[in-house]
Amino acid sequence: MEVKIGVQYAPRELVMESAQTPDEIERIVTEAMSGEGTLSLTDEKGRRVIVPVSKLAYVEIAEASSRAVGFTVR
Secondary structure: OEEEEEOOOOOOOOOEEEEHHHHHHHHHHHHHHHOOEEEEEEOOOOOOOEEHHEEEEEEEEEEEOOOOOOOOOO
16 A cells, blocks of 8 residues: 655655555554544554654555556557
8 A cells, every 4th residue: 555644844745655454554544643642654664654643734545556667569
């Protein structure tokens, strides 16, 4: 899954690839937003992204898009 996190006052969004399902990510985000702590997600390589919930602008969950590489034949 590709997860994009918008952070207030940050010019760019955080983008990460996660092995978790969309439902798992949604549950984690919802639980974090119900409190006033932090949102913590782990990417496919084991790196952890931690964002204060008070600074979240949005969280977008999408299927990882495969990018075409090379030439196309017409």
